[in-house]
Amino acid sequence: MIVENYWKYFLVPLIVYCVTYVIYLWRNDKKKKIFGNSGRTERVEFDDSDLGEQDDLSPALPEDLAHIPLKPEILPTDVMIRHSREFYEKMNKRRSIRNFSSRSFPKEIIYNIIRTAGTAPSGAHTEPWTFIVVESMDMKEKIREIIEEEEEMNYKKRMGKTWTTDLKPLKTNWVKEYLTVAPYIILVFKQTHSFKSDGTKKIHYYNEQSLSIAVGFLLAAIHSAGLYSLTSTPLNCGPAIRSLLNRPSTEKLVFLLPVGYPAENCLVPDLHRKPLNEIIVEY
Amino acid sequence: MIVENYWKYFLVPLIVYCVTYVIYLWRNDKKKKIFGNSGRTERVEFDDSDLGEQDDLSPALPEDLAHIPLKPEILPTDVMIRHSREFYEKMNKRRSIRNFSSRSFPKEIIYNIIRTAGTAPSGAHTEPWTFIVVESMDMKEKIREIIEEEEEMNYKKRMGKTWTTDLKPLKTNWVKEYLTVAPYIILVFKQTHSFKSDGTKKIHYYNEQSLSIAVGFLLAAIHSAGLYSLTSTPLNCGPAIRSLLNRPSTEKLVFLLPVGYPAENCLVPDLHRKPLNEIIVEY
Numbered sequence: 037m038i039v040e041n042y043w044k045y046f047l048v049p050l051i052v053y054c055v056t057y058v059i060y061l062w063r064n065d066k067k068k069k070i071f072g073n074s075g076r077t078e079r080v081e082f083d084d085s086d087l088g089e090q091d092d093l094s095p096a097l098p099e100d101l102a103h104i105p106l107k108p109e110i111l112p113t114d115v116m117i118r119h120s121r122e123f124y125e126k127m128n129k130r131r132s133i134r135n136f137s138s139r140s141f142p143k144e145i146i147y148n149i150i151r152t153a154g155t156a157p158s159g160a161h162t163e164p165w166t167f168i169v170v171e172s173m174d175m176k177e178k179i180r181e182i183i184e185e186e187e188e189m190n191y192k193k194r195m196g197k198t199w200t201t202d203l204k205p206l207k208t209n210w211v212k213e214y215l216t217v218a219p220y221i222i223l224v225f226k227q228t229h230s231f232k233s234d235g236t237k238k239i240h241y242y243n244e245q246s247l248s249i250a251v252g253f254l255l256a257a258i259h260s261a262g263l264y265s266l267t268s269t270p271l272n273c274g275p276a277i278r279s280l281l282n283r284p285s286t287e288k289l290v291f292l293l294p295v296g297y298p299a300e301n302c303l304v305p306d307l308h309r310k311p312l313n314e315i316i317v318e319y
Numbered sequence: 320m321i322v323e324n325y326w327k328y329f330l331v332p333l334i335v336y337c338v339t340y341v342i343y344l345w346r347n348d349k350k351k352k353i354f355g356n357s358g359r360t361e362r363v364e365f366d367d368s369d370l371g372e373q374d375d376l377s378p379a380l381p382e383d384l385a386h387i388p389l390k391p392e393i394l395p396t397d398v399m400i401r402h403s404r405e406f407y408e409k410m411n412k413r414r415s416i417r418n419f420s421s422r423s424f425p426k427e428i429i430y431n432i433i434r435t436a437g438t439a440p441s442g443a444h445t446e447p448w449t450f451i452v453v454e455s456m457d458m459k460e461k462i463r464e465i466i467e468e469e470e471e472m473n474y475k476k477r478m479g480k481t482w483t484t485d486l487k488p489l490k491t492n493w494v495k496e497y498l499t500v501a502p503y504i505i506l507v508f509k510q511t512h513s514f515k516s517d518g519t520k521k522i523h524y525y526n527e528q529s530l531s532i533a534v535g536f537l538l539a540a541i542h543s544a545g546l547y548s549l550t551s552t553p554l555n556c557g558p559a560i561r562s563l564l565n566r567p568s569t570e571k572l573v574f575l576l577p578v579g580y581p582a583e584n585c586l587v588p589d590l591h592r593k594p595l596n597e598i599i600v601e602y
Binding site: 053094095096097098099100101102103104105106108109110111113115116117119120121123124127128129130131132133141142144145147148149150151152153154155156157159160161163165166167168169170171172175198199201202203204205206207239241242244245247248249250251252253255256257260261262263264267269281283290291297298301302303304305306307309310312315316317318319 | 336377378379380381382383384385386387388389391392393394396398399400402403404406407410411412413414415416424425427428430431432433434435436437438439440442443444446448449450451452453454455458481482484485486487488489490522524525527528530531532533534535536538539540543544545546547550552564566573574580581584585586587588589590592593595598599600601602
């Protein structure tokens with residue numbers, strides 16, 4: 037009788053617990069097979085898009101994609117050295133600003149800047165990006181309202197003391213005047229996947245890394261045009277802004293960049309960049 | 320007696336289970352407070368670095384960081400339009416290649432390229448990047464061995480049919496000859512965190528996005544110098560390569576880029592980029 041009770045009241049929940057735990061371990065192991073050692077300290081970061089199998093097996097690019105000769109333009113070595121130095125010197129003058137002038141500029145420049153971003157490489161050439169350019173004051177005000185509301189909560193509740201303390205020297209807070217002052221705002225959405233012409237899912241490999249590289253191109257283009265920006269990553273605002281801008285659920289907001297001229301008397305923090313020997317290791 | 324047994328054999332494990340579950344829910348809720356709706360379809364992607372609280376509250380940058388006047392160089396509008404068009408035209412000529420020449424070039428160009436990457440913006444100016452330049456054939460061979468071994472498993476077992484089918488038109492496989500042919504390989508590690516001078520932890524906000532933007536700058540610099548590259552993200556090779564290169568556990572391999580001249584008769588897939596109207600939306 038005692039043995040019988042023991043079985044019913046103790047072993048049953050224990051067995052249920054063990055089975056659940058084994059299932060959990062097994063599922064985790066399946067993930068590891070794809071993503072490698074998924075321990076936080078070891079794993080290679082990888083976008084967690086759905087990598088599930090599909091029934092159709094037509095590639096996303098044309099199956100008979102031609103491979104054509106590259107026509108490289110080979111420069112003399114001294115010109116290469118000079119170009120690399122000049123490009124560094126130009127890019128080293130770039131500064132992020134938070135204090136914009138309302139002065140506008142021709143939209144053609146915005147078009148060229150976004151065209152440049154669109155030349156970035158992407159996983160299996162999926163080009164997983166949408167650039168939303170906002171010029172309308174009405175829309176800028178709506179975006180500002182969403183962001184300031186979320187940012188106030190971020191600063192006051194979510195980010196914690198370490199984060200807000202780290203931001204203090206940069207003098208930032210949840211008031212984002214530039215959102216309604218800068219002539220243009222570019223919101224950069226990543227596309228986690230899309231659809232092929234036959235309606236099947238097209239997976240966008242490494243979409244977040246590809247998108248961020250494209251934003252690197254975008255920033256270089258903004259700077260090349262003689263304009264200024266601020267690279268921001270609106271925390272927790274994605275769903276509300278996505279819905280405001282009527283973007284599909286396959287897109288997620290990652291970056292927001294105001295673009296324009298600096299305000300008169302614009303100040304920037306007196307930051308310095310690490311010298312080469314602190315960021316390079318040679319073998 | 321039955322009630323006593325019931326308590327011992329059934330309720331105790333049940334209570335333990337419930338308490339564990341409540342702790343799990345509570346911890347999850349804490350995460351949500353920081354990262355918002357963490358449902359896969361809605362959350363704003365965010366690097367999962369440890370954002371835990373620390374006892375010290377000194378900011379990572381100097382507390383009294385000066386804010387100094389920006390000295391912008393304002394260009395005439397027609398020059399801005401021209402620069403933006405020229406930069407686009409230059410960047411639009413960039414192509415990734417997989418077939419490199421072994422011809423080398425002065426290392427000064429590599430230095431300028433990495434200096435340029437180091438001018439990228441980063442979350443709270445944490446500059447979370449290390450660029451490993453490999454020129455030694457011995458080290459290149461060791462890296463190639465690790466990568467080809469993992470890639471063979473990726474292609475044959477881990478990536479699945481959808482992924483390998485999508486890669487077919489690009490004619491890639493697990494053999495990476497360029498790893499021992501290109502004169503230089505740059506391995507880009509993100510730093511998830513570092514340490515302040517007083518030994519406390521310095522959190523690197525948005526380190527993966529910052530790093531990828533820096534790789535955008537790196538690619539623009541490689542192209543500006545008249546050189547070629549391939550943006551690769553070695554899957555599952557991170558821990559082995561990190562250990563080979565003796566990098567600390569705070570660093571994770573994200574990108575690997577061979578840099579050099581194209582081989583004679585180098586072919587590239589006949590890819591086209593999306594036109595502006597497919598990547599822009601205006602408000």
